[in-house]
Amino acid sequence: MTQPLAARTLMEKLVSFPTVSRDSNLPLIDWVEEYLDTQGIACHRHYSPDGGKAALFAHAGPNAAGGVVLSGHTDVVPVDGQPWNTDPFTVTEKDGRIYGRGTCDMKGFDALAIWALVEAHHRGVKRPLQLALSYDEEVGCIGAPPMIDRMLQVLPKASAVIVGEPSMMQAVTGHKGGKGFHTHVVGFEVHSSLMHTGVNAIMSGAKLIEWANEMNQQNSAKPVDVIDAAFYPPWTTLHVGMIEGGTAHNITAKDCRFGVDFRCVPSETLAGWEELYRAKVREVEAEMQAVHPEAWIKIKERFSVPALRGETEGEAERIARQLTGDNANHVVSYGTEAGQFQERGYSAVICGPGDIAQAHQPNEYITAQQFSAGEAFMARLLDSL
Numbered sequence: 001m002t003q004p005l006a007a008r009t010l011m012e013k014l015v016s017f018p019t020v021s022r023d024s025n026l027p028l029i030d031w032v033e034e035y036l037d038t039q040g041i042a043c044h045r046h047y048s049p050d051g052g053k054a055a056l057f058a059h060a061g062p063n064a065a066g067g068v069v070l071s072g073h074t075d076v077v078p079v080d081g082q083p084w085n086t087d088p089f090t091v092t093e094k095d096g097r098i099y100g101r102g103t104c105d106m107k108g109f110d111a112l113a114i115w116a117l118v119e120a121h122h123r124g125v126k127r128p129l130q131l132a133l134s135y136d137e138e139v140g141c142i143g144a145p146p147m148i149d150r151m152l153q154v155l156p157k158a159s160a161v162i163v164g165e166p167s168m169m170q171a172v173t174g175h176k177g178g179k180g181f182h183t184h185v186v187g188f189e190v191h192s193s194l195m196h197t198g199v200n201a202i203m204s205g206a207k208l209i210e211w212a213n214e215m216n217q218q219n220s221a222k223p224v225d226v227i228d229a230a231f232y233p234p235w236t237t238l239h240v241g242m243i244e245g246g247t248a249h250n251i252t253a254k255d256c257r258f259g260v261d262f263r264c265v266p267s268e269t270l271a272g273w274e275e276l277y278r279a280k281v282r283e284v285e286a287e288m289q290a291v292h293p294e295a296w297i298k299i300k301e302r303f304s305v306p307a308l309r310g311e312t313e314g315e316a317e318r319i320a321r322q323l324t325g326d327n328a329n330h331v332v333s334y335g336t337e338a339g340q341f342q343e344r345g346y347s348a349v350i351c352g353p354g355d356i357a358q359a360h361q362p363n364e365y366i367t368a369q370q371f372s373a374g375e376a377f378m379a380r381l382l383d384s385l
């Protein structure tokens with residue numbers, strides 16, 4: 001057996017793999033599996049459909065149900081076009097801040113979780129600890145559901161899941177649900193001087209985007225439902241983050257593609273918003289087809305993340321509160337894999353080091369203080385197991 005590595009060393013290693021969601025995470029997964037193997041821990045993998053990525057999970061302690069899962073994602077968002085002062089894939093500490101892509105979201109937590117798993121294995125815990133590392137979280141939490149299904153087949157079922165997204169080590173018990181759609185608008189091309197005879201896909205798509213603007217305005221003006229009050233903002237938001245389309249300035253655009261994403265408060269449903277969006281799509285499509293029958297709009301679901309709902313007497317929440325001493329109520333407006341674990345029958349909570357404000361940013365960092373708080377949390381967790 002080689003010496004176990006410190007959590008900080010593990011983080012440095014994990015950050016050195018540029019596991020941007022569009023690229024493979026297999027070099028990182030290979031390294032983690034090899035490391036855990038040297039420590040005597042067996043790993044299981046679940047591959048993405050194309051085999052280019054994998055999730056990894058492992059179990060330490062007695063071969064029994066009722067353990068605790070530490071769950072993180074291995075992918076990070078791109079650094080393209082961001083002004084970094086240091087190499088994003090080399091951990092650099094300065095003035096109490098540890099810089100590097102993923103230090104905050106969320107390889108810092110992944111490192112702590114790997115460290116804790118190895119400790120649990122060597123110490124011999126009474127209650128099992130499990131590690132779950134997913135892929136493709138940053139592109140809509142796509143990788144976790146098949147991984148969780150596989151875990152349920154392969155490992156004894158744990159009773160609580162701690163998803164270590166950056167929460168400043170507070171126990172977060174709720175988040176909004178999210179759903180995103182690819183929208184493809186197909187128009188009919190004519191010379192722009194005769195635009196009344198063609199259908200411009202961009203200008204038709206703009207009607208759907210303007211609808212999203214209107215919905216945001218209406219939602220923000222509605223009275224806040226009491227069960228949504230803790231969220232920031234306490235209303236459902238619609239967002240268009242990417243768009244492309246058109247061929248030339250003097251041709252009515254044939255194609256326009258964009259995404260429409262919904263972040264939905266608990267008092268409303270994703271299904272309800274999907275229905276509203278589909279109705280608006282049909283309305284705009286009918287207007288397009290009135291000009292030319294070959295025009296159409298197709299929408300395709302890109303991701304769907306169930307909301308994390310507050311549990312009554314939740315085991316995960318109990319553990320997180322006991323270990324952090326945090327008894328306040330926290331909810332967040334971003335989606336996580338916690339809702340997906342909960343949907344599959346686990347008690348789940350979000351609790352991890354770092355501030356979400358630093359996630360996805362150029363010069364992403366976690367403070368050394370937060371990383372130490374994460375280490376202290378893991379130490380207390382191991383004692384409790």
Ligand SMILES: [Zn+2]
Nearest residue numbers: 073105106165
């Ligand atoms: Zn994350």
